[in-house]
Amino acid sequence: MLEIGPFLSKAFQALQALVVGYGMPPLGAWILAKAIQAGIIVLLVSLVPMVLVYAERKVSAFMQARLGPMNVGPYGIFQTLADGIKLMFKEDIIPIGADRLAHTLAPMVAVAPVFVCFAPVPFGKGLVPIDLDIGVLFIFAISGISTIGILMAGWGSGNKFSMLGGLRGAAQLVSYEIPRVLSVVPVLMLYGTQSLRGIAAGQQGLWHGFLPRWFIFYPFVGQLAFLIFLIASVAETNRTPFDIPEAESELVAGFHTEFSGLKFALFFLAEYAYVFLSSAMAVALFFGGGDGFTAQGWFPSWIWFMGKTFAIVFLFLWFRWTFPRLRVDRLMQFCWKFLLPWAIVNIGVAGLMILLRK
Amino acid sequence: MERTIPTLIFGLLAMLLIGLSLVVVTSRSVFRGAVALTGALGVVAGLFALLGADFVAAGQLLIYVGGIMIIMLFVIMLSQRPQDHLDRQTNDQWVWGAFFSLAIACALIMQFRAVYRGIFVTTVATPTSASIGRLLLGDMVVPFEAVSLVLLASLVGAVYFGLDKEDRS
Amino acid sequence: MTVQELLTSIQAKFPGLQEIPKVQGQVRGDELYVAVPAAQLVELGRYLRFDPPLSFDYLSFVTSIDWKTHFEVVYYLVSTLHKHKLVLKVKVEDRVNPEVPTISPLWPTADWQEREIFDLMGIRFAGHYNLRRILLPDDWEGYPLRKDYVAKPDRYD
Amino acid sequence: MANETSLPTSTQEVFPTQVPETGMFISLGPQHPSTHGVLRVAITTDGELVTSAQPDLGYLHRATEKLAEKRTYPQIIVLTDRLDYLAAMTNNWSYCLAVEKLLGVAIPERADYLRIIVGELQRIASHCVFLGTYGIDIGAFTPFLVAFGRERERILDLFEEICGARLTYNYIRIGGVMADSPEGWEAKVRQFVKEMYGRIDEYDTLLTYNPIFMDRTKDIGKMSQEMAVAWGITGPNLRATGFKADVRKDDPYGLYAKMNFDIPVGKQGDCWERYCVRVQEMRESLKIIEQALNALQPGETMGKIPKTFRVPAGEGYGHLEAPRGDLGFYIVSDGSPSPYRMHIRPPSFVNLQVLQVLLKGWKISDVIAILGSIDIVLGEVDR
Secondary structure: OOOHHHHHHHHHHHHHHHHHHOOOOHHHHHHHHHHHHHHHHHHHHHHHHHHHHHHHHHHHHHHOOOOOOOOOOHHHOOHHHHHHHHHHHOOOOOOOOOOHHHHHHHHHHHHHHHHHHOOOOOOOOOOOOOOOOOHHHHHHHHHOHHHHHHHHHHHHOOOHHHHHHHHHHHHHHHHHHHHHHHHHHHHHHHHOOOOHHHHHHOOOOEEOOOEEOOHHHOOOHHHHHHHHHHHHHHHHOOOOOOOHHHOHHHHOOHHHOOOOHHHHHHHHHHHHHHHHHHHHHHHHHHOOOOOOHHHOOOOOHHHHHHHHHHHHHHHHHHHHHHOOOOOHHHHHHHHHHHHHHHHHHHHHHHHHHHHHHO | OOOHHHHHHHHHHHHHHHHHHHHHHHOOOHHHHHHHHHHHHHHHHHHHHHOOOHHHHHHHHHHHHHHHHHHHHHHHHHHOOOOOOOOOOOOOOHHHHHHHHHHHHHHHHHHHHHHOOOOOOOOOOOOOHHHHHHHHHOOOHHHHHHHHHHHHHHHHHHHHHHOOHHHHO | OOHHHHHHHHHHHOOOOEEOOOOOOOEOOOOEEEEEOHHHHHHHHHHHHHOOOOOOOEEEEEEEEEOOOOEEEEEEEEOOOOOOEEEEEEEEOOOOOOEEEOOOOOOOOHHHHHHHHHHHHOOEEEOOOOOOOOOOOOOOOOOOOOOOOOOOOOOOO | OOOHHHOOOOHHHHOOOOOOOOOEEEEEOOOOOOOOOOOEEEEEEEOOEEEEEEEEOOOOOOOHHHHHOOOOHHHHHHHHHOOOOOOHHHHHHHHHHHHHHHHOOOOOHHHHHHHHHHHHHHHHHHHHHHHHHHHHHHOOOHHHHHHHHHHHHHHHHHHHHHHOOOOOOOOEEOOEEOOOOOOOHHHHHHHHHHHHHHHHHHHHHHHHOOHHHHHHHOOOOOOOHHHHHHOOOOOHHHHOOOOOOOHHHHOOOOOHHHOOOOOOOOOOOOHHHHHHHHHHHHHHHHHHHHHHHHHOOOOOOEOOOOOOOOOOOEEEEEEEEEOOEEEEEEEEEOOOOOOOEEEEEOHHHHHHOOHHHHOOOOEHHHHHHHHHHHOOOHHHHHO
16 A cells, blocks of 8 residues: 555654744744645646656557657657757747747746646545645636736737637637536536545445446436536647647647747646646546545555546547547537537536435 | 735735736737736735635636636737737826826725724635625525626627628618 | 541631641641631630530640740640540740730630740730749749740859 | 530639738748648638638749750650659659650550559559648648558558659659569559558548548538539549549540549539548559459560650640549650650649639638648649
8 A cells, every 4th residue: 555645744744843843933834845745746747748748659659550759768768858858958939020028928827827726636645735625616717827828929929820829729718618617517516515635535435336436427417527528628728629729730830839949848838737637637526536446445546546647648649649620610619509508408407416316 | 923924925916916007007018918917817816815715716817817818818819910019008198097096096095094903814715615605696696697687788789799780680 | 526527617617727737757646736826716715615516615734835936825625525625726926025815714724824834935815814923933034945045044053 | 514604704703803902911831831842822811711812833843844855755754753743653654655655656565554553553652642641731640640651651662662762763664664563562562452442441430431520621612513624623623523534534545444443523522522532542543453463464564665766756645644633744746856845734733723713711721621632742733
């Protein structure tokens, strides 16, 4: 058993006690402990995209009958690292017609919120950085800020393709935010809390001894909610089939056409971090978080959580490498005429279920 | 100590808010002004959070920053070109405008000085979503629905004016 | 329609038109070759295109030949319905200011092909809506496919 | 079909009017991922709708027709390789057809069958490139690496074995082919043909019947039959409109008259049908290859052609069904060792001009879908 949650919390308590013993006020000790936790999350969120980029390359390679990176390290595992280093040393190009301030700030605005978003994610038993009471709403609220970064990139580049990409991005992200939030509402209704830890904790145990009490297994409501959440999440992360803001064949690279070096890397980081965040959210909301159903004791909860998260990340990768891209107007139609009505219907059904249960 | 840290944070946020608001009214680029306004609204969310209103803070971020401001930026990008971002955003009346704003600010400060006695709300975020939900769908349900009717009317109006002349009839 | 039938039906409407006789010892395809004066080209084209028994709806290509003394514009017509073919040749005597009426309203496919001839051979197509250079840069001097064209060394030579 | 009443009264009716003053101007290319080479399309849009489109060419102009006047007849085959560089075999063949018409030589039977085999393999390879790049245009990346990186590679391997080159073959020569097939080559082709049927079914599941792909391409960029014929469209683009026209059937060359195959046609000429016709054509090509392989007998591969020969004076036009349409060479000879004038009828160039009227009224995303479905090769457009 490798439950690191209790161990970590004990360690932080010991640390706080230690520094208080040396004369630091308790609030200062608390801030120090939280700062270290935040540092761990920043590190994790920076490293996970590297793993995901590697996974994306390998998954796409195997889907496309090729090998993918093979030269840097065994099976090319250090390829992403090498690319990261390369990007860091690349020239930072700012076009003449660009709005320098917007161009420089855009990648930072796009990437900064994602670190904050991981605060209420329950990585396992006792592994919740901050158990916010409004966890789900918090993540939705903060992740919306990244859209501003995309708009700033589109505007600040002084390039028509970037501008079109930014425009499309704004329209798409605002639209898909709505069914995405609404799809989660049945979960909140049934568990009566917005805390991700609380929701995950509510999904422990089994129905009839074999079916996990995960939300996805609620008849109709669970599956529909997950489907809408997944589709809207793919759209929110700008990935195929919803990658119209950066549609390569139409808009060159959309809003990040004019970005190079580290700034480009930041956009990349943001995209993959959001993929990871969406998958983690889906696991906490629909798949019982760190719950291991019948095989409960086989692995510690954080491994369960990570395993499920990567399984959903694989779905994202799978979509990207098999689907063509939707056209921009069909994309909007799909959102407003299909996802949104069904999300509302789902809320109604969830309400009925609660009524019937009473 | 327990009191100084929130006060410090409040001071920082307030300064940031004033600075960003000034950028909104003085920036020559509409786009930059809108971005600064976005930042200002985000800072307001921070103030809400400082007051322990977690739900309102998140709502502020979700609706104003993630929704309304993005639509505003969208409109700016649709109607303007990146090249012409050097229009003056102020007119000849700005002196009077500044004077009256300052006057109102002074009046507000005087008013609140009487009430403010250094009392500060505790920074520990107490869950508020349940009570807000009860209020909105309980005691306040009629005004709440009335507001949504107003929004619906304005939406219909917007669609009507957005249509081409031939389609209106 | 056979070559002979084609010729008779054309000559019924345009009595002045003659088949280009095959020169002894020269090779030529089995298509009907007809010489057309530039003045009659559009009228003939209209007849060929829309007369039901002829209906030459497909213009395979338009090209031009510089015979040093004169130019020749060649039209290769095919009827997708009757599968018969016809080659029209227009002789342009004026080497200084060669001009042929455009047939692009009849066969839109001639649009770029005529532009290409204008670009490379320098034959003007009167009435063409957009007679600009198409392959070469707009400021190119001379018409490279003419036999008397002398390449000017540019900065790459 | 067309009658006199449909005759336009002025050029303004046929051709797009002047470029509108208002709206956003987008210069699509010459550096753009989806123009398939160095093509520039000057587009004006009203919002996302295209109001005018003017293709701008010439970035790849190499004066092939002028060069040909200074080369001897066999040397020109090398130039033809560089026209449609995705289908160099059919370029060689078309040129040789024209010269052989002038010379009046007979081709040995084996050489003719080998020509059919490599020609049809070339068609499959070319359509594989189309399929892959069209997938990318629509946003699906995987078909590209499957069709381009797996199947086309195998065809190129086969070509490399038979002529030593992978892109510019110079294999089909005046009077026959350069070399007989090496030992075991035919068995390899058979093996490839057998596997390829399954691979094409794989494309169908991966791309053709994908709902998003169909949504992006169905009813987009429709072309009527009259319009297609009037604009001189040939090849799969014409057949997608429902017009059964194929040089292999209408004006058989080589031994195609002996071959038994269908001409796939569409109904309404939209992007999806242009795509489907090509996929179906790949299947028909496989059929033809099988028949040619069965009929292949040992024998000569080169006709009785002297090393240096003079072509009699006169003129000849040879054309064939290249992967992109009706590819023809019109050669005027004055009896000297090099042609007096050589004109190429490039299908891509002629097909491309319809873009001026076809793009109007569609969205920017559709521009990419339509441009991709026309399937042009800039080496042939600019020559």
